[in-house]
Amino acid sequence: MPQEAVPTRDSAIADDDFDAASIAAAKRSEKVSTYTIRVGSLLAGLAVWALIAATEVFHPAIFPPPWDVGGTLVRMILDGSLIGHIAVSLSRVFIGFMLATAIAIPLGIAMGLSTRCFMIIEPLVEFLRPVPPLALVPLAVVWFGIGWTSKVFLIAYGCFFAIVVNTVAGMKAVDPVHVRAARALGASRWQILIHVILRSAVPDIVVGLRLAVGLAFLLIVGSELIAASEGLGWLIWDARYHFQGDTIVVGMIAIGVVGLLLNRLLLVMERYLLRWRSAEEGEGRVAGLG
Numbered sequence: 001m002p003q004e005a006v007p008t009r010d011s012a013i014a015d016d017d018f019d020a021a022s023i024a025a026a027k028r029s030e031k032v033s034t035y036t037i038r039v040g041s042l043l044a045g046l047a048v049w050a051l052i053a054a055t056e057v058f059h060p061a062i063f064p065p066p067w068d069v070g071g072t073l074v075r076m077i078l079d080g081s082l083i084g085h086i087a088v089s090l091s092r093v094f095i096g097f098m099l100a101t102a103i104a105i106p107l108g109i110a111m112g113l114s115t116r117c118f119m120i121i122e123p124l125v126e127f128l129r130p131v132p133p134l135a136l137v138p139l140a141v142v143w144f145g146i147g148w149t150s151k152v153f154l155i156a157y158g159c160f161f162a163i164v165v166n167t168v169a170g171m172k173a174v175d176p177v178h179v180r181a182a183r184a185l186g187a188s189r190w191q192i193l194i195h196v197i198l199r200s201a202v203p204d205i206v207v208g209l210r211l212a213v214g215l216a217f218l219l220i221v222g223s224e225l226i227a228a229s230e231g232l233g234w235l236i237w238d239a240r241y242h243f244q245g246d247t248i249v250v251g252m253i254a255i256g257v258v259g260l261l262l263n264r265l266l267l268v269m270e271r272y273l274l275r276w277r278s279a280e281e282g283e284g285r286v287a288g289l290g
Contacts, residue, residue: 068246076250084230100156100160105205108164111164179197210266221255
C-alpha cells in the first residue's frame, strides 16, 4: 500500500510563507484598487465640473471653470498670498483646537470615571452643545475684542463638544471584564487607568478629534468675519464681494486640502497609539484564530 506523505516542519514553514505572501499580495492589490477608485472619482468629478462650465449655463463669476481656478491657484501660490492665508488660518485653527483638546479630554476622562462628576457637568454640556458657535459672535467680540482671541474662542468652543462627548463615550464603553482581569492580576488603579481604560477609549477619542478638526475648518470661515484682513475665511468672503468665483473655489480647495492632511495626521497618530491592536491581530492570525 502506498504510504501517506507525512508533513514535515519544512513543508509547514513553506505553507506559512506562502500564506503570508498571498495575504501581502492581496493587500497590495486592494490598496491599488482603492487608490484607483479614489483617483477615478476625483477625475470624474473634475470632468463633470469642466463639462458644466464649458456649456456656459452659468456665468464664470458664479460657476468658474476649472482652468480659471487652476490659473488663480498657481498665481496665488507663486506670489505667496495663498500660503500666507493658509498659515494664518492654520495657526488660529491649531490654537483653538489644542485649547479645546486640553480642556475636553481631561474633563471627558473625569466624567467617565466619576458618576458624580458626570451628573454635575453633563447637563451643562448638553445645554450648551446645541448652541451654534456662530451665534456667539457678538458675545465673542464684546468679551475678547476683534483680535485673534475672539476667533480662537469660537473655534475652541465648537471643537470642545465633539471631543468631550466622544471621550466620555469611549470611557463608558470600556469592557468591565478587562478592568476586573487587570485588577485580579494585581494592577494598580493608575495602571488600570493608563493601560486598560485609556487604551480602550483611544479610538473614540481620536474620532472626536477628527470631528473637531472638521468643525474647526467650518468655523474658521465664520470666525474670520470678525474684522479680519487675512486668512482663508476672509479670502472667501472678500472674494464674494468682488464676484471672484475662482478665488472662492481656491479658498475652498485650500481648506479641503489642509483639513484632509490634518485628518491623515490624526489617523497616523491613531495607528501609532493602537499599534498593540495590530500586534494582537497578527498573533491571532499566526495562532489560526484570524
